[in-house]
């Protein structure tokens with residue numbers, strides 16, 4: 397093999413991105429050999445673990461990449477597996493340390509905790525759609541599904557794949573933005589492999605057969621802590637925490653584990669729901685978290701005949717924003733109002749967020765606007781409150 401053929405082969409392999417680690421396989425030490433003889437390219441690829449769920453994808457991508465190299469007639473991929481030392485080197489390359497990066501005041505990831513007073517108001521649906529919209533504009537997004545008893549994020553994103561465990565590092569499943577939904581900014585960031593993806597971790601990925609999670613507070617706290625320390629999220633622009641409804645143990649645990657998370661409170665327009673939602677928002681007085689704003693969901697829907705159906709009444713979102721502003725003595729804006737929309741429910745059932753499945757639908761338009769507002773808040777330390785420790 398000539399030097400230039402070797403270089404061409406290596407460059408082609410450098411375009412193969414590991415689907416979980418989002419980095420070129422050449423940078424991750426996964427390519428252990430690459431030769432080209434008599435038109436046959438033979439590539440040795442070391443996977444992180446035996447039974448790696450991404451094996452088929454990586455094999456196909458390697459074959460496709462080298463097929464484009466001049467002189468290659470046939471591509472043979474030889475798979476082997478990393479030993480403990482190779483996995484240790486991989487962790488080092490990734491810079492994965494067993495610490496919670498989101499607790500570090502210098503960490504630049506914007507963290508939003510999506511909270512609600514009552515269950516079933518669409519908190520998880522809002523979470524995945526905000527994630528989907530932010531990822532479509534090229535941001536690297538993570539979701540921690542902290543709704544431990546009512547986890548639904550994996551299903552809402554159509555995730556069936558389990559996380560991969562590499563020693564004590566957990567690689568979360570990654571959801572790619574469909575190419576037709578990538579916004580121009582994501583295309584521009586094309587050389588940045590993290591762009592336009594969502595990494596998700598949920599307790600639902602660790603319990604078999606949809607069994608209930610019958611754990612007490614300390615165990616749940618430990619599990620969430622592990623999500624933040626052991627899961628390799630990479631360098632995220634935005635992390636969304638889908639909290640369980642109410643102001644229980646988990647919401648408090650999360651506020652301690654990620655003190656600079658801003659709270660987004662989801663409520664229906666029903667005035668009776670506002671009292672409960674207000675409690676979820678005023679929790680910030682004890683946790684020191686910033687209340688970023690209110691999302692009203694299940695708002696009035698325009699029917700095909702032009703009439704307006706206010707299934708859950710109206711005005712609750714604005715009322716909640718005003719009441720929270722008064723109780724915490726800070727301006728809490730209404731970030732947006734998402735109408736009741738069959739397309740939103742259908743997208744959820746199909747495992748595709750409505751902002752991807754039906755972008756022009758009324759709910760998708762409203763969710764995009766809310767995501768835009770969050771996007772404009774940018775990334776960085778500005779505007780953050782100092783954490784207050786709970787006694």
Ligand SMILES: Nc1ncnc2c1ncn2[C@@H]1O[C@H](COP(=O)(O)OP(=O)(O)OP(=O)(O)O)[C@@H](O)[C@H]1O
Nearest residue numbers: 515516517518519520521546694735736737741744
């Ligand atoms: N605007 C909407 N229009 C139509 N259906 C909606 C809307 N928002 C949510 N839904 C549907 O309402 C149901 C509850 O939504 P979701 O699971 O997101 O609520 P949740 O607040 O996260 O619930 P829990 O806290 O109990 O897990 C789902 O079936 C979802 O598809």
